[in-house]
Amino acid sequence: MQIIDRQKVNEQIRDLKKKYGDDRSALMPILQDLQEIYEYLPDVVMQETAHSLGIHPVEVEGVASFYSFLRTKEKQGKYVIRLCRTISCDLAGKSNVARQLENEMGIKFGETTKDGKFTLEYTNCLGMCDRGPALMINDRLFAKVDPEKASQIIADCRRDFLKSDFPKVVPSDVKKAGPILDHDLKPAEAIKKALSMSRSEIINTIRESGLKGRGGAGFPTAVKWQLAGAAKGKNKYVVCNADEGEPGTFKDRMLLYEHTDFLLDGMTIGAYAIGASKGFIYLRGEYLYMKKYLEEALENRRSEHLLGKNILGKDGFNFDIRIRMGAGAYVCGEETALIESLEGYRGEPRNRPPFPVDTGFQGNPTIVNNVETFIDSALIIVKGSEWFNIHGTEKSKGMKIFSISGDCERPGIYEFPFGIKVSELLKEVGGEDTKAVQIGGASGHCISQKDFNRTIAFEDIGSGGSIIVFGPDTDMLQVARNFLEFFVEESCGQCTPCRDGNPKLLGGIEMLENGRCSFTYLNELKKLCETIQNASKCGLGQSSPNAFLSIVDNFKPEILGRVPEAD
Amino acid sequence: MAKILIVDDDEDFVSAVNLLLKSNGFDVAIANSRQEGMEIFDKDNPDLVLLDVMMDEPDDGFVMAQSLKKKAKNIPILMLTNVGQVTGMDFDKDSEMVPVDDFEQKPIMPNILLEKINQLLGK
Numbered sequence: 001m002q003i004i005d006r007q008k009v010n011e012q013i014r015d016l017k018k019k020y021g022d023d024r025s026a027l028m029p030i031l032q033d034l035q036e037i038y039e040y041l042p043d044v045v046m047q048e049t050a051h052s053l054g055i056h057p058v059e060v061e062g063v064a065s066f067y068s069f070l071r072t073k074e075k076q077g078k079y080v081i082r083l084c085r086t087i088s089c090d091l092a093g094k095s096n097v098a099r100q101l102e103n104e105m106g107i108k109f110g111e112t113t114k115d116g117k118f119t120l121e122y123t124n125c126l127g128m129c130d131r132g133p134a135l136m137i138n139d140r141l142f143a144k145v146d147p148e149k150a151s152q153i154i155a156d157c158r159r160d161f162l163k164s165d166f167p168k169v170v171p172s173d174v175k176k177a178g179p180i181l182d183h184d185l186k187p188a189e190a191i192k193k194a195l196s197m198s199r200s201e202i203i204n205t206i207r208e209s210g211l212k213g214r215g216g217a218g219f220p221t222a223v224k225w226q227l228a229g230a231a232k233g234k235n236k237y238v239v240c241n242a243d244e245g246e247p248g249t250f251k252d253r254m255l256l257y258e259h260t261d262f263l264l265d266g267m268t269i270g271a272y273a274i275g276a277s278k279g280f281i282y283l284r285g286e287y288l289y290m291k292k293y294l295e296e297a298l299e300n301r302r303s304e305h306l307l308g309k310n311i312l313g314k315d316g317f318n319f320d321i322r323i324r325m326g327a328g329a330y331v332c333g334e335e336t337a338l339i340e341s342l343e344g345y346r347g348e349p350r351n352r353p354p355f356p357v358d359t360g361f362q363g364n365p366t367i368v369n370n371v372e373t374f375i376d377s378a379l380i381i382v383k384g385s386e387w388f389n390i391h392g393t394e395k396s397k398g399m400k401i402f403s404i405s406g407d408c409e410r411p412g413i414y415e416f417p418f419g420i421k422v423s424e425l426l427k428e429v430g431g432e433d434t435k436a437v438q439i440g441g442a443s444g445h446c447i448s449q450k451d452f453n454r455t456i457a458f459e460d461i462g463s464g465g466s467i468i469v470f471g472p473d474t475d476m477l478q479v480a481r482n483f484l485e486f487f488v489e490e491s492c493g494q495c496t497p498c499r500d501g502n503p504k505l506l507g508g509i510e511m512l513e514n515g516r517c518s519f520t521y522l523n524e525l526k527k528l529c530e531t532i533q534n535a536s537k538c539g540l541g542q543s544s545p546n547a548f549l550s551i552v553d554n555f556k557p558e559i560l561g562r563v564p565e566a567d
Numbered sequence: 568m569a570k571i572l573i574v575d576d577d578e579d580f581v582s583a584v585n586l587l588l589k590s591n592g593f594d595v596a597i598a599n600s601r602q603e604g605m606e607i608f609d610k611d612n613p614d615l616v617l618l619d620v621m622m623d624e625p626d627d628g629f630v631m632a633q634s635l636k637k638k639a640k641n642i643p644i645l646m647l648t649n650v651g652q653v654t655g656m657d658f659d660k661d662s663e664m665v666p667v668d669d670f671e672q673k674p675i676m677p678n679i680l681l682e683k684i685n686q687l688l689g690k
Contacts, residue, residue, distance in 0.1 A: 198663065199663050199664065200633045200663055200664060204630075204633070207630070220624070222626075223624055223625055223626045226626040226629055226630065226664070227625060227626050227629075227656070229663075229664040230626070230629050230658050230661070230664040230665045231656060231657060231658060232657045232658060232659050233657075353653070353654040353655045353656070354654060354655035354656065355654060355655075355656065357656070358654070358655065358656035358657060359655065359656075
């Protein structure tokens with residue numbers, strides 16, 4: 001057992017507090033850095049962290065045990081291998097890679113090799129759905145892994161000579177760019193324009209554009225900014241939700257890399273509009289490899305007076321952005337859970353009201369917007385509301401960026417107007433023989449051919465950008481199982497219907513697979529879905545039965561074919 | 568006779584205030600939404616506006632106040648809302664985002680409302 005010098009731990013914590021602050025919100029980054037040092041979080045480390053921040057050690061353990069990327073029980077291996085188990089990687093042959101990895105190392109998933117070299121884990125969506133199967137080793141990503149490549153990667157680790165598939169950035173796979181992805185705007189142009197406008201003029205321009213949140217919920221961006229701007233409070237915050245965890249979504253990965261300046265412009269404009277002086281990018285743990293790149297981008301902007309005090313010479317406009325890393329919790333994509341995580345708590349969604357626009361980060365007015373929303377905002381300020389709202393439908397204005405993966409000829413990132421028909425989209429991506437399409441990720445809806453004439457828009461089938469295409473040979477029950485396993489794993493456990501209901505649904509899938517699910521029980525499960533939707537307090541719980549319900553409803557012959565005669 | 572425009576989507580509140588104001592000698596115009604309120608404002612040129620916050624959109628009152636102050640800077644606006652009780656949100660007047668002349672929480676006692684109105688009308 002490793003002997004840990006308590007005094008040394010305290011010195012390390014003291015240094016980390018200088019870097020991250022000495023209030024509770026510093027807890028997560030401190031724990032993440034301490035885990036880097038000790039390869040897990042031993043009791044003594046958590047105890048000293050607790051004492052140092054003036055909280056109970058149980059609170060620290062409660063936080064550490066919530067996040068899948070924080071390890072409290074045992075030392076992790078030198079190489080932590082996380083294989084993506086999302087449906088897109090599943091369709092691309094994840095199972096064979098998993099078997100190969102287990103054979104190579106002689107361990108099962110969730111275990112560490114005796115020599116302490118490897119830890120093998122599953123993870124949910126690495127944001128590489130167009131290049132699956134994907135795996136992550138520490139902070140390095142590997143795409144299109146097959147058993148042979150997996151074997152080579154393990155051999156490289158054994159020689160301590162691991163080369164990344166992507167030494168710097170993951171190249172983008174933009175298959176179709178439109179006005180959002182392909183424009184002539186220069187960085188900071190939007191900030192210059194915004195600083196010549198009043199705060200209400202900025203918000204009104206966004207309002208006239210009809211921009212709604214691109215994360216999936218579709219709340220009007222201008223309303224959020226207006227309410228936060230009007231709310232009382234000296235300290236206001238701008239938070240970029242870069243916790244892109246919805247299975248099948250990888251567009252933010254590209255936007256964070258290739259449109260960084262426009263994202264930061266959008267955040268800065270948001271800060272000016274609501275009167276905020278501090279901002280955070282909450283970056284998902286799986287995108288750790290981007291942290292350095294983003295920190296460099298922030299540093300460059302500080303040197304160009306685009307962040308910091310009196311931005312671009314505007315007296316009294318001070319704003320800076322810090323990056324906070326998530327730690328493998330999908331639920332933190334929900335804005336109140338994200339704020340809890342930023343504050344150093346378990347990422348459990350809050351009751352609403354109060355709303356973040358008034359009572360957000362540390363009780364202060366806060367806007368939380370998606371990466372794409374901030375980018376759209378920056379472009380709208382320069383190009384005007386009409387430039388944006390001539391695209392889309394009456395209730396869903398503008399262009400939308402989609403991550404398209406699965407059984408199609410041309411997976412990748414596409415920019416389409418809202419209101420596009422599913423059939424048109426499938427034609428573009430080369431999915432003409434498609435059996436089903438999952439729109440909106442695991443929390444979205446799975447539609448069959450009869451619905452391919454429906455449109456993707458907030459008023460029809462909404463989507464935060466994830467589109468997963470299923471070919472004619474896909475077993476839809478396997479799809480439902482994959483999504484339910486995801487929700488069982490990712491439920492934060494606060495609401496009983498979500499915590500206990502989703503395992504029941506998963507149990508139902510197993511019964512269906514084995515031909516042991518009666519019609520009566522299937523109907524009971526559908527009623528349970530309604531309860532989960534109605535009685536869960538956050539979007540995760542409310543949307544968790546969507547895939548199950550839509551697959552059961554839309555693929556009845558396939559599902560019911562496995563049900564025994566009615567009882 | 569001073570003319571007061573009430574912009575509020577709460578019909579019970581509107582009818583009670585309408586009765587109160589009329590019985591105290593005011594001329595009253597009523598709108599139940601921001602859009603209707605702007606139309607009546609342009610047509611009727613009221614002397615004072617009683618304005619709710621949350622109507623069709625949660626920020627309609629703020630948006631309307633900003634538009635009104637651009638059109639007619641000197642028209643007094645009294646914002647009346649129970650947004651604090653319903654949502655826990657805490658707002659107050661400010662020259663840029665909530666450009667109103669006074670900000671009061673609902674429910675409000677009739678005598679206080681009349682006092683505020685008279686104050687804003689300079690009576």
